[in-house]
Amino acid sequence: MTIKLNHTIVHGRDKRESAEFFAEIFGLPAPVPFGPFLDVEVGNEVTLAFLSTDEAIQVQHYAFLVSEAEFDQIFGRVKRRGLDYWADPARKAKREINRHDGGRGVYFQDPGGNLLEIITRPYGSGP
Numbered sequence: 001m002t003i004k005l006n007h008t009i010v011h012g013r014d015k016r017e018s019a020e021f022f023a024e025i026f027g028l029p030a031p032v033p034f035g036p037f038l039d040v041e042v043g044n045e046v047t048l049a050f051l052s053t054d055e056a057i058q059v060q061h062y063a064f065l066v067s068e069a070e071f072d073q074i075f076g077r078v079k080r081r082g083l084d085y086w087a088d089p090a091r092k093a094k095r096e097i098n099r100h101d102g103g104r105g106v107y108f109q110d111p112g113g114n115l116l117e118i119i120t121r122p123y124g125s126g127p
Contacts, residue, residue: 007047009037011057012112019050021111025077026064061089063117071104071120083108089115101126 012018019031019038031038037049042064066074075097078085085108087093097106103121110116 005046007039007049009049009051010060010062010110010112010114011051011053011055012110012114013052013054013057014111015050015052018110018112018114019048022048022050022116025074025081025116027070027073027077057112059113059115061115061117063119065122066118066120068104068120071118074118075106078106078108089117091115 010018010022015038016031019040023029023031023040026040026042028040028042031040031050033039034049037051039047039049041047048062075085084094085097085106087096087098087106089107091107097104099105100119100123101121103119103126105117105119107115107117
């Protein structure tokens with residue numbers, strides 16, 4: 001049996017704001033309602049199920065492997081929105097990107113405070 005991640009729940013104060021932000025930044029189709037969730041599917045058949053909550057939110061980190069062209073498009077949308085971004089998960093290298101393993105990577109936050117990351121090469125894959 002091959003085990004695949006199918007979906008994960010992304011908590012936020014406003015599921016619509018978070019789901020629409022994610023879909024727009026990543027250039028994906030609009031979120032689809034499913035029960036109490038707003039679902040956004042990414043390219044490898046994994047669904048992010050956005051859910052509103054008033055409870056304390058444990059900030060999560062979601063990393064996405066993208067092509068060089070997709071990086072340029074997504075990063076362009078991040079900059080056009082005037083979002084803060086960093087080269088590192090500790091958020092110390094502000095307004096920088098990283099070049100680990102010969103690729104590019106950057107971190108930014110969604111409206112719920114979760115840390116999103118785009119990378120063009122998997123970590124540990126470089127020369």
